Amino acid sequence: MKMDYNVSEDGYYGEFGGAYIPEILHANVEKLKAACRTYLDDEAFKKEFYGLLRDYVGRPSPLYYARRLSEKYGAKVYLKREDLNHTGAHKINNTIGQILLARRMGKTRIIAETGAGQHGVASATVCALMNMPCVVYMGETDIRRQRLNVQKMEMLGAEVRSVTSGNKTLKDATNEAIRDWCCHPEDTHYIIGSTVGPHPYPDMVARFQSVISEEIGRQLQEKEGRSYPDYLIACVGGGSNAAGTFYHYLNDERVKLVEAEAAGLGIDTDRSAATIHLGRKGIIHGARTLVMQTPDGQITEPYSISAGLDYPGIGPVHANLAARGRAEVFAVTDTQAVDAAFELTSLEGIIPALESAHALAVLGLKKFRPDEVVVITVSGRGDKDMETYIQLFQTRKTDKR
Structure with missing residues (x-):
């Protein structure tokens, strides 16, 4: 069935x-x-x-072919540029x-x-x-x-x-x-x-965000001659940008759905926000979903370098996609996300939000074929994270000396 x-x-x-x-x-x-x-x-x-959305937000947001990322990772990598919306995110x-x-x-x-x-x-x-x-x-x-x-x-x-x-x-x-x-x-x-x-x-919320997948279909038809990608990749905290990215493809088995959640310092530490990996069934903020919690049901405090991903629950749509095996879920550490952010900046001249950087990190964690079309949603721009980036950038420059 x-x-x-x-x-x-x-x-x-x-x-x-x-x-x-x-x-x-x-x-x-x-x-x-x-x-x-x-x-x-x-x-x-x-x-x-x-x-x-058209006259105030500036939609449609571009679907950008990332040539240098594509060359590095051996696939056709497109970036859905939600970072270019008015206010800087989806x-x-x-x-x-x-x-x-x-x-x-x-x-x-x-x-x-x-x-x-x-x-x-x-x-x-x-x-x-x-x-x-x-x-x-x-x-x-x-x-x-x-x-x-x-x-x-x-x-x-x-x-x-x-x-x-x-x-x-x-x-x-x-x-x-x-x-x-x-x-x-x-x-x-x-x-x-x-x-x-x-x-x-x-x-x-998913329906309002579904404009993202609606546009991806039209834009891919124009660029690739087909309206669906092989992979859709998005970060998940509560999960609205991912829900919008996946919406029109939820039941299209040709499209593989990939989610990146925040592992923080690692899922084997007590400093993580990887709810799908670490959570158990429970109720949080009015919904039954996966929740990071102690054995007696007390909510565990999450951690991520990204302020938008350190949530101890997950949207029920994503709990279901993971439970049924429809979505593949990666737990991305702070270090992997920051590395991906600096890589996008240096290869494509785009500074992403730390949240989006978790999705970009999947490129280094998964293998793709050269003919596969991979769409990654860049959910926000990195303006808000510049203090963090600058501190880390200066530290890395010092370490290289």
Whole structure:
């Protein structure tokens, strides 16, 4: 029987997904489900959504043939350039879709969580565009290492609230955003930035991000004479850029799906964020998925050099793809990701976000044939990571002397 990897009517991907939420949020989630059913296929909604993607975001993002990378790794390597979007990452695709929904639902206040800051910037951007107040929850650790994005959010008019609980990173920011939503269910819409959370969020975010795979099909047809690649590669934390990259190819067995998660210092250490490799079935932030946890079910604090990948869960769509063997998953260490970032910079003149660098590292971990078409999504640009890169670059220069 042919597998279907899309979400079911009741919000599950195989055994993963669902909506495990406090009663106070039940009405909000049901209203969001109804709005998705009403608007996502509505022609007027789609016209406004795609119009903003074109005229405001700057889509379609290019599909760039990386000649020098291709020569080095012996395959036809293309880069899907989400880093060239307005705000510098794929996150803007989803925030535009969600704020259009929020406005139609009569919501007057927006909250969001952010790790690397790109989703926070994208949320603040669309709130400025639509004249809506915005509160962004961000862990104290991430505020320190992503200061530039914090300043952008504040300049755009958002209030950035520092979260000092737990590891002071993405998980903790998400916890605080959910608490806020519980306290303000009537007027507030929570723009979740990834394919996590209760149904319908994982599917809704994936659908807004599916513009990525939609464009890949058209662009490959023009460049290669066929609308599908042999491989699609993307990084996963919560997994929104990967979900968007894979969306139109989930059930196309000709296309091999490859995910790169953050191994941190290694999956054999206690400093990792490789949820698919290390996690067990559990519930986090309203969904049943794979979760990094202790034997008695306490969530383990994740670690990655990348602020956008240190999440102890994974989107249920990705838990299902891994569990069923549809996706091959690599655990990429900090060192491997940084090496890949410096390599892309030197070979192609593109400085990627640390998140995207994890996907690029797969080129050095897997063998390809010369005729195979490999598409890697560069989910964001490296502006926000420059302090980290500069420190590492200077250290490497010193070590070479």
